[in-house]
Amino acid sequence: MNRSSLIRRTVFDSLTFGFLGVVFLIAIAQPTDRQMLELGRNSLIFLAAMVAGAVLSSVLNDVLKIRTLGEAIFAPAHKKAQLEETSWWKTFSGWQLAVTIVVMFVVALVKTKFSLYELLNEDGFAGAVRLFQGLLNPNFALLPRAVLNIIETIFMAFLATMLAIPIAFVLSFLCAKNIMKSPPAFALYLVLRTFLNVTRSIEALIWAIIFSVWVGIGPFAGMLALMIHSVASLAKQYSEMVETVSDGPIEGIQSTGATKLQTIWFAIVPQVVLPYISFTVYRWDINVRMATIIGLVGGGGIGTMLMTYQGQAMWPEVGCIILVIAAVVWAMDQASAYLREALK
Amino acid sequence: MNGEHEVVTQPILSIRNLVKTYPNGVRALKGVTFDVQKGEFLVIIGLSGSGKSTLLRCINRLHDPTSGEILFQGEDLAKAQGDGIRRIRGRIGMIFQHFNLIPRHTVLSNVLMGRLGITSTWKSLFGLWKDDDKARALDYLRLVGIADKAKIRADQLSGGQQQRVAIARALTQNPDLLLADEPVASLDPATCHTVMDYLRKVNRELGITVVANLHFLSLVREYATRVIALKGGEIVYEGSPHNIDEAWFARIYGEGSKEVHIN
Structure with a gap:
């Protein structure tokens, strides 16, 4: 052994x-x-x-x-x-x-x-019924504001994803073992890998709290939090793709006298570009959902709105907001699934 | 007069005592020495693991030799570093068993990659190829009889066609030497001959020296002008392909092995 x-x-x-x-x-x-x-x-x-x-x-x-x-x-x-x-x-x-x-x-x-007792307790149960009644009878007077807010959330998620792409793209090659072979490169690889692992292990929610102190409560803080998290996640997924590319095309391009950059661009990028797009679309989708949660701690958008009404136990209003979130998340989920399917 | 004579007979490639030991301790080449004359079609034979692929990859420095000299047109490739290695690779074309094309790119784009070595990085990243390069790429596609497929994605071609594209890519480098690592090992027998015929055409009509690894002795006899046999990282035979009789065959491939014919 x-x-x-x-x-x-x-x-x-x-x-x-x-x-x-x-x-x-x-x-x-x-x-x-x-x-x-x-x-x-x-x-x-x-x-x-x-x-x-x-x-x-x-x-x-x-x-x-x-x-x-x-x-x-x-x-x-x-x-x-x-x-x-x-x-x-x-x-x-x-x-x-x-x-x-x-x-x-x-x-x-x-x-x-x-506790089954708490779950089936009459008083508690009645409260839940009131809540569900509220949720099931959404107050559509709130719809225009909810729509405006979710648009803010969607674009917050979009900007976070877009800003994360180029950073994660560059990092993905620096974090791929099969590219960073020479000793100094491998040292950089280890440093970056560790850095990204630490970054990723800090939840977006925590980042939102950090940034809301830094740049003030609001969508900007939420966007920055999502971006940091997206960079770390995408860089990991991207670099795993880079590590699985086949060596044949790399040798083929190297044998023509290509530079390192040309080899990456012509031999590796074509092999990873579709999975990259697929991951990125999925990341946007995830970011929209995360943006909602981040809003709960003041990251702006629909989440903050949800928090406000939830705090005042205004269930019909909460019902309307949840409906809007569910519709958008479902639509994003479907769209990204179709897109990823087509890109396979 | 004497000097001129020497220039003519000086080998294009001269390998001196080449040793390659992998980091895991495997001694792939144990001091290999041989010359290649300009215009030769030299074939290297031997079992899998005999060091054939390592030898070819040491020549264009896809692998780094442990010790020894690789004199190519008077320059020691074993000592080259950084940009020097890239310059060498630019002068030596290589084709591979699995073709090693970029599947998602078109045939023409693949062939143009032969110009990467002499195109500036930024121009190539934006796909700004010179008209000259495009014309040259199409010429070589025509030479290997596949110009009509220029706009098709490389992964839609058959194996034999892909290998011809790979030959065109190597030719686009304008090389003085062409390395071929098992060029027909993953092709069917009929396609085998087509590809080998194109390699011979390149060798005879363009005068490009070819060094190829091959498995099938029948192909070796048909195409090689000279043969080197490797066994366990050492040269065990050097000479004409027609002098390899059964006794030699047994020595190279081990007792009890039988020759397989390919038609």
Whole structure:
């Protein structure tokens, strides 16, 4: 077994065993809220449980020859090939998976305060009925303003997408492993990749909050937030396409004495241009939906309007706004699906 | 008088002790030495993995040789760097087993790409080809008998037609040497001969030296003026294609192998 699969197996098993151990401990000890908040001590307990889990994993696999789930998932292919077929309930790894999922499910039920009582409670239910009645009887007096606002949202999303395209286009080549081969280029590749991963892992909603402080609440902040997020997402999707291009045309163009830029333009771009367009149309579509959400934190457009009426529990007005959003999102979704289908 | 004689006999390409070791430790070429005279149709044979493709790719520096010399018209290509490599590639045409055309571009556009090496980057990015270049591209399409397909997308042609487009692209470079890496290995037997005939035409009528990797001995006997056989990264045979008898064949391809004929 090579080192990386050994590490993965151990980490996976220590997480599942450690998790089970800690849940068991909490169920028995019934700690108070105060005790639960002691992050430092509790982390140490979890760490200890993980170490115990790691030892358990190693003992099971290497001494008792019982395959754990980590081993079943991360064992190298040549080792997996030697396995005989057995039903899952006859294997340790099968039970490890089943028990872990069941325990996670129970923890989730507790943590979300899942309650059939609340769901079926008469008072609460009556409130929901009032809301639905409002939604189902939209106040169309609001329609003109809602339409104006969603137009703002659509163009906010459009501008964010358009501004993101050239940046993502350039970045996509700088973030493709098969282009950035020489050591200095590879260093740049790693830096950019990390930078984009971090950028992408920050939700557009967070960016909207940052920009609403920076440039003030409104559609401009929302657009900037969407743009940053689009650059990071498109650059990743684009660069993955660049990494899958076939080498043949590249060699063919290189052999004519073409420069690096010419090689990219003539050998790589033709191979990626259709998927690029397809991703971009889809991104616009996503951006319209995201722009609505971003509006909720003051990013402008229909989202901000929705927030205003929702806050005042004016359900018929909210109904009208939701109708407009649904119609536009549906239309964009259809249009982009047809477009992407045709571009395949 | 003596000097003039030397110019005539000086080989167009002279490979000296060429070694290529890949980063993963595979020694593809273990010190290969041979000369190519101007106007030759040299064929390199050998099993898959014998180093044939590596050898061709070292010549135009698609791969970097580990050590040794590649003297092409008196210049050592093994030492070239950066723009020097591009200049060399411009003087050496290459065709490939899988044609390596740009599928979405038209035939003419593909052929024009042979001019990339001498066209400024910005002009080429905007597709501003000189009329001269277009005329030349069409001439070469005519030479390989495919001028009527100039406006068609390259991926709509058959394999044999695509390889002819690839030949036209290489010719548009105005090369002194044409490298052909398994040019007919993915074609059917009938098309094979058409493509090989065009390569011979290029060799004989335009006087372009050809170095080709081939699999089928029957093709080798028909088209090659001289043969080099590689085995495990070393030359095991060098000479006339007609002197490869069964004993040699067994040495090159391993005991028990049988020659397959292609008609």
